[in-house]
Amino acid sequence: MELTKEEQEALNGEMGETLQTAYRILLATGEATNAEKLIPIKWAHLSGVNYNTIGDSGEEFLRELSNDARVKVKATVNPMGIDFDHISEFEHIDDEFIKKQASIRDSYTRMGVEPTFSCTPYDIFDLPEKDTQVAFAESNAAIFANSLGGLKTNKESAFSALSSAITGKSPYSDLRKDEITIPMTIRMKMDNPNELDFGMLGFFAGKVGDTSVNISGVSQPNRRSCKALCGGMGTSGTCAKFQFIDTEDDKSEKIDFGKEEMNEVYDELNTAEKGDLITLGSPQLGLEEISDLSKRLTGKSFQKRCMIFCSRAVQEQARNLNYTNEIERAGGEILSDCCTCLTPLIDTNETDAVTTNSIKGAYYLKNSTGVDVNLKPLSKIIEDETK
Amino acid sequence: MNKVIVNGKVEGTVLKTENPINFLGAVDKKTGMIHDKKYDIFEKSIKDIVLVFPHGIGSSVGAYTIYSLKSHQSAPLAMICQKADLTVASGCALANIPMIIISPEKFNSIQNGAKIEIDTNSTNLIN
Numbered sequence: 072m073e074l075t076k077e078e079q080e081a082l083n084g085e086m087g088e089t090l091q092t093a094y095r096i097l098l099a100t101g102e103a104t105n106a107e108k109l110i111p112i113k114w115a116h117l118s119g120v121n122y123n124t125i126g127d128s129g130e131e132f133l134r135e136l137s138n139d140a141r142v143k144v145k146a147t148v149n150p151m152g153i154d155f156d157h158i159s160e161f162e163h164i165d166d167e168f169i170k171k172q173a174s175i176r177d178s179y180t181r182m183g184v185e186p187t188f189s190c191t192p193y194d195i196f197d198l199p200e201k202d203t204q205v206a207f208a209e210s211n212a213a214i215f216a217n218s219l220g221g222l223k224t225n226k227e228s229a230f231s232a233l234s235s236a237i238t239g240k241s242p243y244s245d246l247r248k249d250e251i252t253i254p255m256t257i258r259m260k261m262d263n264p265n266e267l268d269f270g271m272l273g274f275f276a277g278k279v280g281d282t283s284v285n286i287s288g289v290s291q292p293n294r295r296s297c298k299a300l301c302g303g304m305g306t307s308g309t310c311a312k313f314q315f316i317d318t319e320d321d322k323s324e325k326i327d328f329g330k331e332e333m334n335e336v337y338d339e340l341n342t343a344e345k346g347d348l349i350t351l352g353s354p355q356l357g358l359e360e361i362s363d364l365s366k367r368l369t370g371k372s373f374q375k376r377c378m379i380f381c382s383r384a385v386q387e388q389a390r391n392l393n394y395t396n397e398i399e400r401a402g403g404e405i406l407s408d409c410c411t412c413l414t415p416l417i418d419t420n421e422t423d424a425v426t427t428n429s430i431k432g433a434y435y436l437k438n439s440t441g442v443d444v445n446l447k448p449l450s451k452i453i454e455d456e457t458k
Numbered sequence: 459m460n461k462v463i464v465n466g467k468v469e470g471t472v473l474k475t476e477n478p479i480n481f482l483g484a485v486d487k488k489t490g491m492i493h494d495k496k497y498d499i500f501e502k503s504i505k506d507i508v509l510v511f512p513h514g515i516g517s518s519v520g521a522y523t524i525y526s527l528k529s530h531q532s533a534p535l536a537m538i539c540q541k542a543d544l545t546v547a548s549g550c551a552l553a554n555i556p557m558i559i560i561s562p563e564k565f566n567s568i569q570n571g572a573k574i575e576i577d578t579n580s581t582n583l584i585n
Binding site: 092095096098099100102103104118119121124125126127128129131132149208209210225226227228229230231232234277305306307308309339434435438439 | 461462463464478480482483484487488493494496513514515516517518519520521522523525526528529530541542543544545547548549550551552557559
């Protein structure tokens, strides 16, 4: 990869250790993706905020980095592990976690990021104009940005997006370019798919696809289903873009996603008949989904604990529009700044299995939190778990 | 086809998997143990070995897992992949773990348990 004189000087350490580290990471990711140069980006979305995911070494790294690192472009951040407003309601969370999580939060704000603590930045901000180069680390957000938002990003890593936030640059490679390659086509063979089916389609597509896939046989899914597709896809592979197509390209490799393929994904992730509690929101719910949930819960009450995750910004809008009243009356707990994935709010001493409609949530509940998962679409959760 | 992502010179024993690795979901960030049953290296540790795998998948936070492994002295000595992904490349760059990309033919020729030397300054890269 060719560097400008200034970039080379930064890499040599002439502009301090922080920029040297940032350019070292961009050089590695640039080489890895055969980039010929670095280009400016307008917005970086950072992952690596939850203490459960980055641990002590991550906390220390960010604390030291934040002494002099400052973001150069708009930067937003992923969820933390907990909602500080509700922490007293979760007695099993130890002081050490709270202290370390607060330190991570403070390191990011010291660097100048916007304290969004959300995996759905596309639900909070108006997106910049089409073809704008951004650097999104959160996998569902990168896929959403490329596929539905018209933006350009690779599936960035926590460190590559952080380096892009600090330098304002990313390697010019893969999905950032307009090169014409014909991606694999996934043929959706299931009729009337719900959001869980879209999550499974995404999980399957992520496994078989490369950097981009086409999807045929789908007509105008709603936003919930699109988010489920992005979440599932980001979990299982390297794929960072999809396109819904009406007409299949003759030259494209084609793979069916039918009953058999869907059952295989379901059996991999569904390991329990029922859950001890319910989680909704991975990715975090948007305003439209909160509004819909509020309508579905009219006159009903949850028969077990139900955690509902949305961003702080969405929660505030929902409160102003009174969407939260019906949800809270029904017993739903609305939590912000965190989400289903790797949250310590789920007490594994008291929880054997969790019911969710999220494929992304299911994967991390099973493999990282270490609980069993009961997968159901939202309509079925409300039918089975409320009275 | 062969490519150096992170420089270095190490000798070690190969642990090879045919499964792409989700570092956040499948690897214990302190011990390096694989705890996802779907992997052919389930319950094996990736500590102090030359890890040979197709490529990384899944969460972008896997880069922190790689950094954490290094901090806990549980990281692989080097990583060899068939395809580069940003999570593994950036994690190895920050943690200073030598990393190279090799051709599918070369990938297939590496045997599990073999002793190999990686030297990113030599023309062969692997001896």
